[in-house]
Amino acid sequence: MSHGSGGRAMAQLIDELFYRYLGNPLLEQGNDQALFQPPPGRLVTSTDGHVISPLFFPGGDIGSLAVHGTVNDVVMSGARPLYLTASFILEEGLPLADLDRIVASMGAAARAAGVQVVAGDTKVVERGKGDGCFIATTGIGVLPDGIEIAGERARPGDAILVSGSIGDHGVAILSKRENLGFETEIASDSQALNDLVAAMIDAVPGIHCLRDPTRGGLATTLNELALQSQVGMLIREPAIPVRAEVNGACELLGLDPLYVANEGKLIAICPGDQAENLLAAMRAHPKGQDAAIIGEVVEDPHHFVQMETTFGGSRIVDWLAGEQLPRIC
Amino acid sequence: MSHGSGGRAMAQLIDELFYRYLGNPLLEQGNDQALFQPPPGRLVTSTDGHVISPLFFPGGDIGSLAVHGTVNDVVMSGARPLYLTASFILEEGLPLADLDRIVASMGAAARAAGVQVVAGDTKVVERGKGDGCFIATTGIGVLPDGIEIAGERARPGDAILVSGSIGDHGVAILSKRENLGFETEIASDSQALNDLVAAMIDAVPGIHCLRDPTRGGLATTLNELALQSQVGMLIREPAIPVRAEVNGACELLGLDPLYVANEGKLIAICPGDQAENLLAAMRAHPKGQDAAIIGEVVEDPHHFVQMETTFGGSRIVDWLAGEQLPRIC
Structure with a gap:
C-alpha cells in the first residue's frame, strides 16, 4: 500500500x-x-x-x-x-x-x-x-406498524431505565490513549442492541422513548429527552450502574461517568406501571442483565434533570458544557 | 471555531x-x-x-x-x-x-x-x-416497476451514447490545483442528472444501461460495462465530444480525456433502433444538448473496448492503469 x-x-x-x-x-x-x-x-x-x-x-x-x-x-x-x-x-x-x-x-x-x-x-x-x-x-x-417510539413521548409518571453500566466505552478509549495501565483492563461496551430492543418491545410494546447515550453520556441524553418531551427528570445516583473500575478511572481522570460515552447501552422510558415488566425483560437478556430503573419523569417547566445523590443531597445534572472528549467514536 | x-x-x-x-x-x-x-x-x-x-x-x-x-x-x-x-x-x-x-x-x-x-x-x-x-x-x-437498467444488460447491436463533453470536471480541478492559469477558465460539469434521466426514460423506457463516468473516466466506465455484460464495444473517436480547452489542457498535462473524471455526464446504452429517439430526447434537454452516439456494442469474448481513431486507425482502450488523479471527487 x-x-x-x-x-x-x-x-x-x-x-x-x-x-x-x-x-x-x-x-x-x-x-x-x-x-x-x-x-x-x-x-x-x-x-x-x-x-x-x-x-x-x-x-x-x-x-x-x-x-x-x-x-x-x-x-x-x-x-x-x-x-x-x-x-x-x-x-x-x-x-x-x-x-x-x-x-x-x-x-x-x-x-x-x-x-x-x-x-x-x-x-x-x-x-x-x-x-x-x-x-x-x-x-x-x-x-413495523403500531410502534411509536420517539424522543418527545416521555410523560410525567414514566419510569427511566438504563440497560447496564455506564461509562465503559469512554474510559476504555481514554485508558488506551493515555496509556494509564490500569490493572484490570476496562473494555468498551460496543455492541449492537437490536436483539435487546426486540425483546423489550415484545414485553412492553408501549415503550415511549429509547436512546443510546453515546457522545455526552447519560447526562446529556437525558437532557435531550427532557427538552424534546418538555418534561423534567428525577434520577437517583445510587441506582445508576457504574463499574468500580470505571468509577476509579473517572476519579483519576477528573471525569464524571454521567458524561462519558457509551456504545452498547440504552435509556428506555416507559409508563410507570410497566417498568417492572420492562426491567424483567431486559434482565432476562444477556445485553441487559445489569439493567436498572434509575428514576422517573416529572413535570418541570424548566426541563431540568435532577439527581438525588448517594449522600442524600440533590443536584441539577446539566448538559455537557465545554469540550467533549474528542474522537471517542 | x-x-x-x-x-x-x-x-x-x-x-x-x-x-x-x-x-x-x-x-x-x-x-x-x-x-x-x-x-x-x-x-x-x-x-x-x-x-x-x-x-x-x-x-x-x-x-x-x-x-x-x-x-x-x-x-x-x-x-x-x-x-x-x-x-x-x-x-x-x-x-x-x-x-x-x-x-x-x-x-x-x-x-x-x-x-x-x-x-x-x-x-x-x-x-x-x-x-x-x-x-x-x-x-x-x-x-418504479418495469424499469430494469443495469450494467449487465448491454447486448450486441446496442448503441452507446454520451450526454455531453467529457473531461471537464477533472481538468477544472487540475487547472485549479496546479495553478495553470488557462486563459479560458474550464468549469466542472458537476450537476445532478435526475431530470435528464427522467426525460430519457420517458422517451425510451427500454434503456439497457446508464452509468456516470466519474473516477477513471469514459474509458474505464465502458470497460466496466463491457465486462459486466460480457460484450465488446466499438467507439469512434471523432464522435466523442471533448471541448477544445479540455483537449488543450490534457495535451499540456499529458492526460487522455478518455480517462479524466466527469461529474455531470452519463453513458447510456440502448437498443440500436431506439438510439436516434434517445439522442433526440437527450439533445432536447439542457443537460444533454451536446449528446452524441459514440459507438455500438459488439460481440467480443475478450470484452475489449476498441476505438476507431480520428486518423482512421484502431486501438484498444484499456482500463485505467496505475495511478488515478488523486482526490478528484
Whole structure:
C-alpha cells in the first residue's frame, strides 16, 4: 500500500477485501448502487461518521464500532435494521493488515446484528491529510406498524431505565490513549442492541422513548429527552450502574461517568406501571442483565434533570458544557 | 471555531447551520434517526465519500459535489432519488465561513435535485488529522416497476451514447490545483442528472444501461460495462465530444480525456433502433444538448473496448492503469 492512493491494483485489493468479508448478493450486484425490496413498513435511516482514535481498542475497533453505532441509532426508533452502507476514507500508508482486520471485524459485527452491507465506497487521501481510517456508515431499517417510539413521548409518571453500566466505552478509549495501565483492563461496551430492543418491545410494546447515550453520556441524553418531551427528570445516583473500575478511572481522570460515552447501552422510558415488566425483560437478556430503573419523569417547566445523590443531597445534572472528549467514536 | 472540536457551542452552531440550509420536516424530527414512508417501488441506495481538493473549484464545491455524486449514482438505476444522509468530518481550524458556504451550496444542490437531507452527523478531528472537510453522503431512491437498467444488460447491436463533453470536471480541478492559469477558465460539469434521466426514460423506457463516468473516466466506465455484460464495444473517436480547452489542457498535462473524471455526464446504452429517439430526447434537454452516439456494442469474448481513431486507425482502450488523479471527487 506504500504506493498510495487510487490505482487499479489497489481498487482490486479493496474490492476483494470488501467482497470477502462483507459479501452478499446485494453488494455483489456490481453496479454503482444497490437495488432491494424492503419488507413492508415505514423506513428509518441514520448516519454516523466514525473517527475514533485509536483504531483498535479493548472490546472493539473502528470496524465493529461503525456497525454498532449506526445500527443502534436505527434501532432506537424500534425499527429492525436491515441494510448498511459504508464509506471509507483511508490515509495513504495505512497498513493493509490493519484494513484487513477492520473490514473483517465490520463483517462479523454486521452478521451478528443481522444487517447486510449493500453499498460501499473507498477514497484515499495523502499522508497527513487523514488519520489512518475514517468510516461513515448509514443504516436503513424497517419499522413495523403500531410502534411509536420517539424522543418527545416521555410523560410525567414514566419510569427511566438504563440497560447496564455506564461509562465503559469512554474510559476504555481514554485508558488506551493515555496509556494509564490500569490493572484490570476496562473494555468498551460496543455492541449492537437490536436483539435487546426486540425483546423489550415484545414485553412492553408501549415503550415511549429509547436512546443510546453515546457522545455526552447519560447526562446529556437525558437532557435531550427532557427538552424534546418538555418534561423534567428525577434520577437517583445510587441506582445508576457504574463499574468500580470505571468509577476509579473517572476519579483519576477528573471525569464524571454521567458524561462519558457509551456504545452498547440504552435509556428506555416507559409508563410507570410497566417498568417492572420492562426491567424483567431486559434482565432476562444477556445485553441487559445489569439493567436498572434509575428514576422517573416529572413535570418541570424548566426541563431540568435532577439527581438525588448517594449522600442524600440533590443536584441539577446539566448538559455537557465545554469540550467533549474528542474522537471517542 | 479556533477553539476546535466538540463542545456544545460548536454543536449548536453546526445544528443551526444545517437546519438553516438543509432544514425539512424529516431532518427536524430531532431524533437520532429519520422516519419516513417512501412511495411504493423497489429501493435503491448508494454511498460516496467526498474528499476533493480544493474544496472550492470552478463550477462547484465539495457541498454541491457531495449531492450530485450520490444523486447520480442512485439515478443511474433509473430510480428517482428522494432522500440523502450526510456525514461531515471536519478538521479543526476549518473557517466557519467555508463551512457555511459548503452547507449552503449543499442545500441549494439538494433542492435543485429534489432530494431532502433527512439525517446528518458531524465529527471534528484535530488539525493535521484531516483536510478541511470530508463529506460522505448516502442516497435513497425509489425505482418504479418495469424499469430494469443495469450494467449487465448491454447486448450486441446496442448503441452507446454520451450526454455531453467529457473531461471537464477533472481538468477544472487540475487547472485549479496546479495553478495553470488557462486563459479560458474550464468549469466542472458537476450537476445532478435526475431530470435528464427522467426525460430519457420517458422517451425510451427500454434503456439497457446508464452509468456516470466519474473516477477513471469514459474509458474505464465502458470497460466496466463491457465486462459486466460480457460484450465488446466499438467507439469512434471523432464522435466523442471533448471541448477544445479540455483537449488543450490534457495535451499540456499529458492526460487522455478518455480517462479524466466527469461529474455531470452519463453513458447510456440502448437498443440500436431506439438510439436516434434517445439522442433526440437527450439533445432536447439542457443537460444533454451536446449528446452524441459514440459507438455500438459488439460481440467480443475478450470484452475489449476498441476505438476507431480520428486518423482512421484502431486501438484498444484499456482500463485505467496505475495511478488515478488523486482526490478528484
